[in-house]
Structure formats: structure tokens, C-alpha cells
Amino acid sequence: MHRYIPNTEAERKDMLATLGMQDMEELFADIPDKVRLRRPLKIPKSHSELELTAHMTALANNNLGARNYTCFLGAGAYDHYIPSVINHMLLRQEFFTAYTPYQPEISQGTLQAIFEFQTMICELTGLDVANASVYDGATALAEAAIMACNATRRNEIIVADSVHPENRAVLRTYSDTRDMVIKTVPHKRGQLDIELLQAAISMNTAAVVVQSPNFFGIAEDIRAAADTTHAVGALLITSVDPLSLGVLKSPGEQGADIAVGDGQALGVPLSYGGPYVGFMSATQKLLRHMPGRIVGATTDIEGNRAFVLTMQTREQHIRREKATSNICTNNALIALATAIYMTVMGKVGLKEVAEQCLSKSHYAYGELLKTGHFEPAFDHTFFKEFVVKSKVPLQDLNRKLLRHNILGGYDLGQDYPELKNHWFLAVTEKRTKAEIDNLVAKVVE
Amino acid sequence: MRKVTNLIFEKSVIGRKGYQLPELDTPALSANTIFPAKLLREQAAELPEVSEVDAVRHFTELSKRNYGVDQGFYPLGSCTMKYNPKIDEDLARLKGFADSHPYQPEELSQGSLELMYRLDSILAEITGMARMSLVPAAGAHGELAGVMAIKAYHRSRGDHKRRKFIVPDSAHGTNPATAAAAGYETVEVKSDERGGVDVAELKQLMGDDIAGLMLTNPNTLGLFELNIVDIAAMVHDCGGLLYYDGANANAILGITRPGDMGFDVVHLNLHKTFATPHGGGGPGAGPIGVKERLVPFLPCPTVEFDGEKYFLDYARPQSIGRIKNFYGHFAALIRAYAYILSMGAAGLRHVSDTAVLNANYMLHHLKTRYDLPYDRICMHEFVLSGTKQKQQGASTLDIAKRLLDYGFHPPTVYFPLTVKEAIMIEPVESEPKETLDSFIDAMLKIADEVESNPALVRSAPQTTVVGRLDEVKAVRQPVLRHVFK
Amino acid sequence: MNVPQQLIYSHAHEWVKVDGDRAYIGITDYAQSSLGDIVFVELPAEGDKVAAGVTFGVVESVKAASDLYCPISGTVVAANHALLDNPELLNTDPYTNWIIAVALSDHGELATLLTPEQYAELIK
Structure with a gap:
């Protein structure tokens, strides 16, 4: 007997008898003897809830997360404030134990929440249509590239090297098994070099991929990239930090055709890298090339407004090998978390968070430069992350900080050989002046 | 029963707040001192303005318009909707x-x-x-x-x-x-x-x-x-x-x-x-x-x-x-x-034994009234065909919708594609016998209803917060986001 | 099912109406009725080459997408753009609402298509 399996031995016997059977083995008669496993699985023994909790707590306590540390690390995953209500709402079993809303009459909760999520993503990004989510920011970017190739019937993707290195790596993997060519354009002083882009782009280009704020924290001139891109009939894909859109102009207003990004900053815990959520929005013209589920509003038989999964002929369960993507399960619950975040923060709060990030990161930047231990790397048009060039090796610096329970910045030299000892820090609204001052003090100590 | 829930945007009231951040303790910078004007947002995204209470009420209300495993039986074939331990x-x-x-x-x-x-x-x-x-x-x-x-x-x-x-x-x-x-x-x-x-x-x-x-x-x-x-x-x-x-x-x-x-x-x-x-x-x-x-x-x-x-x-x-x-x-x-x-080796084995037994038990009872295209011992799920019921005036879709009125999540329908009017049922191991029995009863009653009053089955569901949806309209006139006036 | 006498038909449930060097192609009453409510039509561009037996577009209902197979070879000289906004025209009047017009490259192919009688037999 097990606490998650209700039927007793007597009930099982009774059910077997109904089938005219004596033994469970009779149910497995179709499995060739040759492939039967005739021994117990070699896995740990069954744990009671108390034993399980003790074991898991021991594992969790072996992580930095268990300590009260101060996080200045970002690079795609951020320590932002998460309003308590999000977790309480996610733990409503009606949300988290529900399946994909294929039966709309009993799934209006998920469907309406996703419709609201799509609306918020459209509003933030300034584009016409959004899907119900994909796995994360990197797969959103790869799916956008595929979308662009299908829409333009071209196969070349030009990507700025200031796009997150992991996202570029995922794009490479996705391109490798299909007819897609990836070209990379180097940055110039931390920003997309439009002249190099102009030199690289051609009538074979399906899309140009730009990230803003980019992997150096700097806001890119999306309009300039869009103009260059559109001149050859290609599409501009922008990867964006949704929080930055509290103060920065939306990609849509600057001419982007597709916007993608990761929703982690919008109320999702770090959780050692996932699950987060990828969002995608695009111009109306590209709707039929969108991957994944899309929720639409319609009416029920009595004329009441109601929501339903729509435009489904794009998807694998109908179009099979001709589908726009193979995605089925997405990250709906995390999309819901971000929708709740955007609801409680609201129109004013999102801007306030963005401005606090901006103010605090620029304060930290200034204070670090004042120590004389760092030089500026690029210009100062950054949002919540910035790069400084360290005069001491970063490994030593980060190690020293960890001893003080400070998680220091990302070492850009790992991905950009020319940026050795370039330290990439994130300062969110959660960091206090005292914490920033402490960072600065410990750096010089 | 039927009731529309307003969108969160329709509940928005200018000036309401659902959050509070600590007062900024570093010098305040305005975005326009950092970024050139062309990069600045002029109009804020139309996110809702609601209090925390409004937000909690809204999402709680939405959750009540859903159906989860903790509420009841979810026999979706190929989806394995088992209990999710707390x-x-x-x-x-x-x-x-x-x-x-x-x-x-x-x-x-x-x-x-x-x-x-x-x-x-x-x-x-x-x-x-x-x-x-x-x-x-x-x-x-x-x-x-x-x-x-x-x-x-x-x-x-x-x-x-x-x-x-x-x-x-x-x-x-x-x-x-x-x-x-x-x-x-x-x-x-x-x-x-x-x-x-x-x-x-x-x-x-x-x-x-x-x-x-x-x-x-x-x-x-x-x-x-x-x-x-x-x-x-x-x-x-x-x-x-x-x-x-x-x-x-x-x-x-x-x-x-x-x-x-x-x-x-x-x-x-x-x-x-x-x-x-x-x-x-x-x-x-x-x-x-x-x-x-x-x-x-x-x-x-x-x-x-x-x-x-x-x-x-x-x-x-x-x-x-x-x-x-x-x-x-x-x-x-x-x-x-x-x-x-939690399960251990014996527990996992018990999972599959029970899942297979539950499926065969249901199959045994349901094949008396529904067509079974492949009459064999099944594993953890089985596929019926609603062909007979379709001829009697109610399709597999109608049967699925009628199950909603009986309080169940319907099985997977119209899949696999190789079976006409497919009804794919996966009962999983975490369901007690009495749940299986009550679902069997509902399916048998629906088979009766299809024979005696197919119009009743075709008009289902009656008890849900919305009735059947106009999916043709949803595609012909797509409304994929809320439009602000 | 309505099978007009003045048309010829393909096994893939398209009809062809020949007008000199030009052929109009649409879907049959049987095809629209099996598809149900048509919600979307994807058309080729004018000037596209089409070949007999090869797909030239797609018609979709809510839960199905069907490729359109060209019964004959040639060049697309016109696509019925009215269908983009009103795909339901294929349900209401499948024989008036052609999908594409093709400049025929091989009149001989027409002989391989079905007569109304043969097509009526096919869908029986």
C-alpha cells in the first residue's frame, strides 16, 4: 500500500476477479518475456514524508540559496522582488493541477489568465499578437528565428554578438539540423555595430537578432537595426528584458517585427535556472507563423464572452510534420505567475521598479568606479546591469566577496576573450544602498 | 451558473496600487538623464491598476473557473493526470x-x-x-x-x-x-x-x-x-x-x-x-x-x-x-x-500494476456499450470508438461535453487519428475504485441518453460557467488580446 | 452532393473549369462539406508555377488543415483574394468561388481527370 494509491489489496483482488483473473501477471501477457524486468528496480527505498523532507532539506542546505547572501549576479537570471500573492495564487490547485485547456468550458480560468498575459506582453512589447508562452528566453529566440525563415522563405540569421551567449548557443543547436545559417556580427564598444551589420546583411537574410538591453546591459538602438534590416526585406527580432520596458521604448514602436524574451524578472524565483518562461510577440502579419498555443476570445452558445485555444492548425497535434513548431507543453503556470506580477505591480509599479533598478545600478557603477579598482568598459546607457574592467583577477575578487556572502558579477571573459577581467554586475530594486556600499567596501578591503 | 468574469483590465481603476517598494535610498535618476530621447518610452504599457485585494479576488475567481486533479477524475488518455503530492x-x-x-x-x-x-x-x-x-x-x-x-x-x-x-x-x-x-x-x-x-x-x-x-x-x-x-x-x-x-x-x-x-x-x-x-x-x-x-x-x-x-x-x-x-x-x-x-522501487511497480488494472477494469465495463476497435488486454489506457453513438445522434464531442455535466473531466477525444470518434481513457493509479465506478456509471448513462434523447447530449454542457464555444468565430475573427478604448 | 455537369474533377476533390487556355480550380461540394466550416485559405502568388499532383495551397477548418493538390500543371494567373477575408464562401458556394486560375501548360492532362459521372461514383 502507498499513500498516493488508494485501492486496497482486497479491492484489487475484487477488480481482478471482475476481469476473470487471479493474478496481476495475467494483465502483462502481451509483454514478451524477453523484455520483462524480473528484478526490482535498483533505486532508493520508499521514503516517508518525514524522511523525504529531511533528505531534501539536507540537499537544499548544501546550496548558497540557503544562506542570506546578497546577489549582484544577473546575466539572464535576476534577484528581483517577488510579491507574496503570486505564490499563493499559483498554489490554487485549480491552476497548478489542471491540464492544458483543451476543454474550454471547464478551463476558463487558465484561458482568461493567458489571454490577459498575451495582452500584457503585447502592451509591453508594442506588438500585435503574442502566444501563450514557450519554454524560456533562449528557445523563444530560436523559435523566432525559425518563424522568420518560414515567413521570408530565406535561411540566414544574423545575430549580434551582444546577444546572451547561451541564447546564441541554443540558436546554433536549433539551426544545425535544419537549413539555417547563422552569422554573427561583433559589437563595437558594447553595442551593435550598424556598419558591420550593413556589411553582413543580404537578400538571403531572413532575420537580424538584437538584444536590448544587451549582454553588456546597454540599450541598443533598435530603430537603426530595424531600418537596416527592413532595407533588404528581412525581419528584426529583438530579445528584451520585460522590466526594462517600464522605461524603454517598446520594440514594436522602434520597428521590430518579433519580440521575445524571458519572463523570469517578472516574479519568478531563480530556482537554479528554471522553469522560467519564454514570451513571444509579433506583428499581425506573422500570426500564422507563430509557434505554440494562442488563446482567443469568442462567445459561447448564449453569446457570453468566453476564451478558447485558437488558430490551432499551426500546431503539431493538427498539422503534424508541417506544424510551425513541435512544441506542445509550454510554460503556462509561469506565464500566469508573470501575469499576476504585472497585475500587482501594474502600470505605475513596473515603471517604478525599472527606475529603481536604473537608479541603483548607476549608483553602484559610480561608487565602484570611485574606488579606483575599476575602469569603465563601455558608455553608461545601461539599464540594470553594467560592465566594469577590474584591475584584479575576477576569480579572486568574486571568491573574496563570497566569503562575505556577496554573490559578485559575471566574468565576461568566459564568453568574450577580448573582455578578460570585465565584470558584469546586476543591481535590482531589491539591493539597498547599504548592500551596495558594503559591496564597494568589501571590494577595496 | 453561467457568468462572465471581467478582464483584469476592465477592473482597473486609475490610481489603485497593488504593491509597495521601499523608498529609493540611492539618488533618484530619471531615465531621460541616461538614455537618448529616441529610446525612451513615452506611453506606459496599459497594465492594470488594482489593489492587492482586487488582484487576489480576480485570480481566485479565475481559478474557480478551472478544473484540477484535486477536484476530481481526469481520465485524459496519454496525459497521465495523476495526483500531484503536496x-x-x-x-x-x-x-x-x-x-x-x-x-x-x-x-x-x-x-x-x-x-x-x-x-x-x-x-x-x-x-x-x-x-x-x-x-x-x-x-x-x-x-x-x-x-x-x-x-x-x-x-x-x-x-x-x-x-x-x-x-x-x-x-x-x-x-x-x-x-x-x-x-x-x-x-x-x-x-x-x-x-x-x-x-x-x-x-x-x-x-x-x-x-x-x-x-x-x-x-x-x-x-x-x-x-x-x-x-x-x-x-x-x-x-x-x-x-x-x-x-x-x-x-x-x-x-x-x-x-x-x-x-x-x-x-x-x-x-x-x-x-x-x-x-x-x-x-x-x-x-x-x-x-x-x-x-x-x-x-x-x-x-x-x-x-x-x-x-x-x-x-x-x-x-x-x-x-x-x-x-x-x-x-x-x-x-x-x-x-x-516517496514511491521507491516497490511503489513504482505498484503504480504501473494499479494503473493497468484500473484501465482494464474500466474497459471491461465500458466495452459493453461502446465500440472497442481492438479487443485486447490493454495497458494503462484504452481507446473506445463513439461510432455507434454517432449513428444514434451524438458524437464523441457531445459525449465528452455531457461528461462535464456529470462533473468529470472528459477523456482525450478524436485521438489517435486511426480510430474514428476516438475516446481515449487513462484512469491512472491514484484514483480509487469508487471513482472508477462512478465514471463507468456516467458513461453508461450517457450511452442510454444517446439512445433515448440524443438532443440532450448534443446540448451539453448545461452546468458549466460557459456553454459550448463558437470556435469558428474565434478563428475567422481572431481576438487575441484585449483592445483598450 | 451537388456535382455540376459542366465541370471536370480530380480524385482529391477539386473541380476544374476550362476556359480556353485558362483553367479555374476550386473545391467540390463534397470537399467543403467534409471539411466543415472553412476558416482559412492559403493562396499561391500570381506567377507561381503549379504542377499536377503538387500542393498549391491549404484550406483549413477549426481542427483540420487540408492541402490543395493541383489537378493540372501551369502558371497561376489569378488567385481569388476574396477568400482571404471570407473563407466561408467556399462553404456557401463552392462552385462559383474558384480558388486559383491557371494558364494551362499541358491540355493533355485534362483527359486524366474525372467526368461528373465518375466523380459522383467516387464520392458515393
Whole structure:
């Protein structure tokens, strides 16, 4: 007997008898003897809830997360404030134990929440249509590239090297098994070099991929990239930090055709890298090339407004090998978390968070430069992350900080050989002046 | 019963606030002092303005318009809607896990890495594989990584002529979509009269242009592939590899293993077999396992142990590369690991025994009134046909909607495509006998209703918060976002 | 099912109306009725080459997408753009609402198509 399996031995016997059977083995008669496993699985023994909790707590306590540390690390995953209500709402079993809303009459909760999520993503990004989510920011970017190739019937993707290195790596993997060519354009002083882009782009280009704020924290001139891109009939894909859109102009207003990004900053815990959520929005013209589920509003038989999964002929369960993507399960619950975040923060709060990030990161930047231990790397048009060039090796610096329970910045030299000892820090609204001052003090100590 | 819930945007009141940030304690900077005017947002995004209470009421109200496993029976075929243990939610939220940054130093992530390393070897033992990758985000993502690994394997041998992947006509849509996404031409193989792969036709398709075969076993009819040993040999003899779609793994835990059946690559849906919640459509987790010869091609990074410490291994020159950010849906991995530890070996075996028994018990009662296209012992699920009822005036869709009035989530319908008016029922192990009996009663009553009053069934559901939806209108006049006045 | 006498038909349930060197192609009453409510039509561009037996577009209902197979070879000289906004025209009047017009490259192919009687037999 097990606490998650209700039927007793007597009930099982009774059910077997109904089938005219004596033994469970009779149910497995179709499995060739040759492939039967005739021994117990070699896995740990069954744990009671108390034993399980003790074991898991021991594992969790072996992580930095268990300590009260101060996080200045970002690079795609951020320590932002998460309003308590999000977790309480996610733990409503009606949300988290529900399946994909294929039966709309009993799934209006998920469907309406996703419709609201799509609306918020459209509003933030300034584009016409959004899907119900994909796995994360990197797969959103790869799916956008595929979308662009299908829409333009071209196969070349030009990507700025200031796009997150992991996202570029995922794009490479996705391109490798299909007819897609990836070209990379180097940055110039931390920003997309439009002249190099102009030199690289051609009538074979399906899309140009730009990230803003980019992997150096700097806001890119999306309009300039869009103009260059559109001149050859290609599409501009922008990867964006949704929080930055509290103060920065939306990609849509600057001419982007597709916007993608990761929703982690919008109320999702770090959780050692996932699950987060990828969002995608695009111009109306590209709707039929969108991957994944899309929720639409319609009416029920009595004329009441109601929501339903729509435009489904794009998807694998109908179009099979001709589908726009193979995605089925997405990250709906995390999309819901971000929708709740955007609801409680609201129109004013999102801007306030963005401005606090901006103010605090620029304060930290200034204070670090004042120590004389760092030089500026690029210009100062950054949002919540910035790069400084360290005069001491970063490994030593980060190690020293960890001893003080400070998680220091990302070492850009790992991905950009020319940026050795370039330290990439994130300062969110959660960091206090005292914490920033402490960072600065410990750096010089 | 019927009631419209206003959108959160329609509940917005200018000036309301649902948050409070600490007062800014560093000098306030305005965005226009940092960015050029052309980069500045002029008009704020139209996010709602509501209080925290308004937000909580709104999402609570929405949640009440949903149906989850804790409410009742959810016999969705191929979806394995089992109970999601509460303790697993607590454990996934332990501060040590939840507050871990993916780029924090490995020596400060030893707990998470150890968990992943252990889960890797446990899943490998369950599937009979050499190694797993825990990175894939969902089943379809696992399929893509797995088929990419197969492609990389063929390429590594200089074998570039294999352009085709074989997929049965009863397969999930993700199978052909995945093969296409990995750059393969898909070739469909038909089912035989017993519901399995038509071996004679498969033989015809074999050749040195075949990269592999994707198979679900038990298949989407809930039937075990009787010829699996021969099929595996046939594919291997022509140089192809076998891919196991783990959607139906709930039927085989501790009973048989894909590795022992001859499969080279497998994915598991942790959100099905290993009880992590579906979340209204995701997130899931779709780890893949491979045989020894395919280990070098697994996605990056893998988690390794050098005898002293656990670490992320990127030094994998033959790897297909990265397939997503970071290391996978870690919080889903925590839940699956916790579930497996809760069950233990005997418990997992008990899962599959009970799931199969429950399915056969229901099949036994339901085949008296509904057509059963393949009358065999089933595994964890079975597929009925509503053809007879359709002739009597109510389709499978109508029956599904009528079940809503009886308080049940309907089964999967119109899938697999090989069965007309398909009704695919998966009762899972976590349902007590009385639930199975009450669902059987409802299905039998509906069969009566179809005979006596098909119009009643066609007009279902009556009891839900909305009635049947106009899906034609939803496509012809798409409204995909709220438009602000 | 309505099978007009003045048209010829393909096995894939398209009709062809020949007008000199030009052929109009649409879907049959049987095809629209099996598809149900048509919600979307994807058309080729004018000037595209089409070949007998090869797909030239797609018609979709809510839960199905069907490729359109060209019964004859040639060049697309016109596509019926009214269908983009009103795909339901294919349901209401499948024989008036042609989908594409093709400049025929091989009149001989017409002989391989079905007569109204043969087509009526096919869909019986």
C-alpha cells in the first residue's frame, strides 16, 4: 500500500476477479518475456514524508540559496522582488493541477489568465499578437528565428554578438539540423555595430537578432537595426528584458517585427535556472507563423464572452510534420505567475521598479568606479546591469566577496576573450544602498 | 451558473496600487538623464491598476473557473493526470533551491547538482539506459534533443544518407513535427489489425536512408507492441536507431524497460509519469536517456561527479550543444525526484500494476456499450470508438461535453487519428475504485441518453460557467488580446 | 452532393473549369462539406508555377488543415483574394468561388481527370 494509491489489496483482488483473473501477471501477457524486468528496480527505498523532507532539506542546505547572501549576479537570471500573492495564487490547485485547456468550458480560468498575459506582453512589447508562452528566453529566440525563415522563405540569421551567449548557443543547436545559417556580427564598444551589420546583411537574410538591453546591459538602438534590416526585406527580432520596458521604448514602436524574451524578472524565483518562461510577440502579419498555443476570445452558445485555444492548425497535434513548431507543453503556470506580477505591480509599479533598478545600478557603477579598482568598459546607457574592467583577477575578487556572502558579477571573459577581467554586475530594486556600499567596501578591503 | 468574469483590465481603476517598494535610498535618476530621447518610452504599457485585494479576488475567481486533479477524475488518455503530492510543492520551494542563482559557483550548488546527478542515475535505471540529460523542458523538447542526438550519431559515422524518420500513424503529433524540426522527412507506417505497427509494411520501408523509428510503447491505443523485439532488430539491422516516446511510461515502471526492448533513446515526461503538476499546460520536464554509444551526443551540460564534488560538464565536443537556458526545469526535477523517493522501487511497480488494472477494469465495463476497435488486454489506457453513438445522434464531442455535466473531466477525444470518434481513457493509479465506478456509471448513462434523447447530449454542457464555444468565430475573427478604448 | 455537369474533377476533390487556355480550380461540394466550416485559405502568388499532383495551397477548418493538390500543371494567373477575408464562401458556394486560375501548360492532362459521372461514383 502507498499513500498516493488508494485501492486496497482486497479491492484489487475484487477488480481482478471482475476481469476473470487471479493474478496481476495475467494483465502483462502481451509483454514478451524477453523484455520483462524480473528484478526490482535498483533505486532508493520508499521514503516517508518525514524522511523525504529531511533528505531534501539536507540537499537544499548544501546550496548558497540557503544562506542570506546578497546577489549582484544577473546575466539572464535576476534577484528581483517577488510579491507574496503570486505564490499563493499559483498554489490554487485549480491552476497548478489542471491540464492544458483543451476543454474550454471547464478551463476558463487558465484561458482568461493567458489571454490577459498575451495582452500584457503585447502592451509591453508594442506588438500585435503574442502566444501563450514557450519554454524560456533562449528557445523563444530560436523559435523566432525559425518563424522568420518560414515567413521570408530565406535561411540566414544574423545575430549580434551582444546577444546572451547561451541564447546564441541554443540558436546554433536549433539551426544545425535544419537549413539555417547563422552569422554573427561583433559589437563595437558594447553595442551593435550598424556598419558591420550593413556589411553582413543580404537578400538571403531572413532575420537580424538584437538584444536590448544587451549582454553588456546597454540599450541598443533598435530603430537603426530595424531600418537596416527592413532595407533588404528581412525581419528584426529583438530579445528584451520585460522590466526594462517600464522605461524603454517598446520594440514594436522602434520597428521590430518579433519580440521575445524571458519572463523570469517578472516574479519568478531563480530556482537554479528554471522553469522560467519564454514570451513571444509579433506583428499581425506573422500570426500564422507563430509557434505554440494562442488563446482567443469568442462567445459561447448564449453569446457570453468566453476564451478558447485558437488558430490551432499551426500546431503539431493538427498539422503534424508541417506544424510551425513541435512544441506542445509550454510554460503556462509561469506565464500566469508573470501575469499576476504585472497585475500587482501594474502600470505605475513596473515603471517604478525599472527606475529603481536604473537608479541603483548607476549608483553602484559610480561608487565602484570611485574606488579606483575599476575602469569603465563601455558608455553608461545601461539599464540594470553594467560592465566594469577590474584591475584584479575576477576569480579572486568574486571568491573574496563570497566569503562575505556577496554573490559578485559575471566574468565576461568566459564568453568574450577580448573582455578578460570585465565584470558584469546586476543591481535590482531589491539591493539597498547599504548592500551596495558594503559591496564597494568589501571590494577595496 | 453561467457568468462572465471581467478582464483584469476592465477592473482597473486609475490610481489603485497593488504593491509597495521601499523608498529609493540611492539618488533618484530619471531615465531621460541616461538614455537618448529616441529610446525612451513615452506611453506606459496599459497594465492594470488594482489593489492587492482586487488582484487576489480576480485570480481566485479565475481559478474557480478551472478544473484540477484535486477536484476530481481526469481520465485524459496519454496525459497521465495523476495526483500531484503536496509535499513536493513544499520541497521545490525550499529556500536553498529556490534562491539559487544558475551562475553561482558550483561549490555552492552541490545540493542541487547532487540531486540532478542522483535523478539522472535513477531515471537511467528505470528506463534501462546508460545516461540521461535532464535539460529538455518538456516531452516535445526531449524528442527534439533525442532526434538531434540520433542525427549527430549518424553524422559522426560519416553516414549522411539517412534522411527519413519513421513514425506510426497512431503517433502523437509531436513525433512527426519533431522529426521535421530536426530536418528529417517523416514516413508514416500503418497500424495492423491488432493495433500495432504493421511489420510487413515496416519491412518494406527499411533501407539505408532510414535514420530511425519513433515509437510509443504501449502505443497510443494503450496496447503493448507485440512485435517490439522484431521491430527493434529490423530497425537496427538497417542501421537505424529506435526512439522511445515516454508518454505512456506509466504502464511499465519496474515491469519492462525501453532499454531492454531495444530502444536507443528515450524521453520521459516527468509531468506525467513522475507526478509533477501540469500547471494548466506546463511547465513540464522531458529528460532523455540514451544507450552508451549515444552518450557523447547528449545536450550540454551534463552533471558529473569526480569522486569529491559534483560539476557541470561542458567539455563534450560531440554534444549537440545547448538546447535551452541553464540546466533544465530544475524545480520540476526536484518534484520528480521527491516523488520517486516517496514511491521507491516497490511503489513504482505498484503504480504501473494499479494503473493497468484500473484501465482494464474500466474497459471491461465500458466495452459493453461502446465500440472497442481492438479487443485486447490493454495497458494503462484504452481507446473506445463513439461510432455507434454517432449513428444514434451524438458524437464523441457531445459525449465528452455531457461528461462535464456529470462533473468529470472528459477523456482525450478524436485521438489517435486511426480510430474514428476516438475516446481515449487513462484512469491512472491514484484514483480509487469508487471513482472508477462512478465514471463507468456516467458513461453508461450517457450511452442510454444517446439512445433515448440524443438532443440532450448534443446540448451539453448545461452546468458549466460557459456553454459550448463558437470556435469558428474565434478563428475567422481572431481576438487575441484585449483592445483598450 | 451537388456535382455540376459542366465541370471536370480530380480524385482529391477539386473541380476544374476550362476556359480556353485558362483553367479555374476550386473545391467540390463534397470537399467543403467534409471539411466543415472553412476558416482559412492559403493562396499561391500570381506567377507561381503549379504542377499536377503538387500542393498549391491549404484550406483549413477549426481542427483540420487540408492541402490543395493541383489537378493540372501551369502558371497561376489569378488567385481569388476574396477568400482571404471570407473563407466561408467556399462553404456557401463552392462552385462559383474558384480558388486559383491557371494558364494551362499541358491540355493533355485534362483527359486524366474525372467526368461528373465518375466523380459522383467516387464520392458515393
